[in-house]
Amino acid sequence: QKEVEQDPGPLSVPEGAIVSLNCTYSNSAFQYFMWYRQYSRKGPELLMYTYSSGNKEDGRFTAQVDKSSKYISLFIRDSQPSDSATYLCAMYSGGGADGLTFGKGTHLIIQP
Amino acid sequence: DGGITQSPKYLFRKEGQNVTLSCEQNLNHDAMYWYRQDPGQGLRLIYYSQIVNDFQKGDIAEGYSVSREKKESFPLTVTSAQKNPTAFYLCASSPRSVNEQFFGPGTRLTVL
Numbered sequence: 001q002k003e004v005e006q007d008p009g010p011l012s013v014p015e016g017a018i019v020s021l022n023c024t025y026s027n028s029a030f031q032y033f034m035w036y037r038q039y040s041r042k043g044p045e046l047l048m049y050t051y052s053s054g055n056k057e058d059g060r061f062t063a064q065v066d067k068s069s070k071y072i073s074l075f076i077r078d079s080q081p082s083d084s085a086t087y088l089c090a091m092y093s094g095g096g097a098d099g100l101t102f103g104k105g106t107h108l109i110i111q112p
Numbered sequence: 113d114g115g116i117t118q119s120p121k122y123l124f125r126k127e128g129q130n131v132t133l134s135c136e137q138n139l140n141h142d143a144m145y146w147y148r149q150d151p152g153q154g155l156r157l158i159y160y161s162q163i164v165n166d167f168q169k170g171d172i173a174e175g176y177s178v179s180r181e182k183k184e185s186f187p188l189t190v191t192s193a194q195k196n197p198t199a200f201y202l203c204a205s206s207p208r209s210v211n212e213q214f215f216g217p218g219t220r221l222t223v224l
């Protein structure tokens with residue numbers, strides 16, 4: 001069983017829809033969670049960083065963490081064609097500077 | 113502008129050659145990282161460094177080497193011992209106390 005599972009998609013939705021992206025993990029030591037957006041042939045861009053169960057909102061993006069279920073989500077409201085990208089979840093256990101464990105990424109397509 | 117730069121953007125290597133990928137940051141971050149990304153795969157950690165003159169192996173360090181002589185720089189050498197080096201290489205940095213990692217634009221390495 002892989003440490004982090006993420007559906008690779010592609011996930012195709014119409015413009016304006018609410019998008020839900022998800023990751024599950026098996027290592028209960030993971031305490032810190034991130035979502036990155038990666039456009040084709042570019043470096044990942046940090047969208048959200050959270051370390052507690054519950055919701056964290058930033059503009060059109062909401063990150064949700066459920067540590068009891070080992071399940072994290074990213075919601076995108078009022079989706080735009082410019083949101084079309086690959087979304088990577090990442091997580092780690094320590095409080096210091098360690099390498100992150102990534103999911104494989106979900107390819108999202110927003111149809112105009 | 114603060115950020116992370118990687119060079120070159122594209123790199124071609126012949127069989128049996130060593131090549132060095134450059135990574136520079138002016139964010140004053142203590143920690144730096146190298147990841148490898150293959151098509152349809154998440155990022156995998158090669159090496160990381162929390163402070164100058166110190167670095168640790170990640171999950172796939174075999175065939176790679178690094179140095180950290182300056183805080184701003186963390187070059188990666190892909191040696192001839194790396195049997196499958198064709199990939200997208202990403203460098204990241206973070207403050208030592210908070211593991212929010214910011215990525216550079218990447219180097220695409222192709223073995224001819």
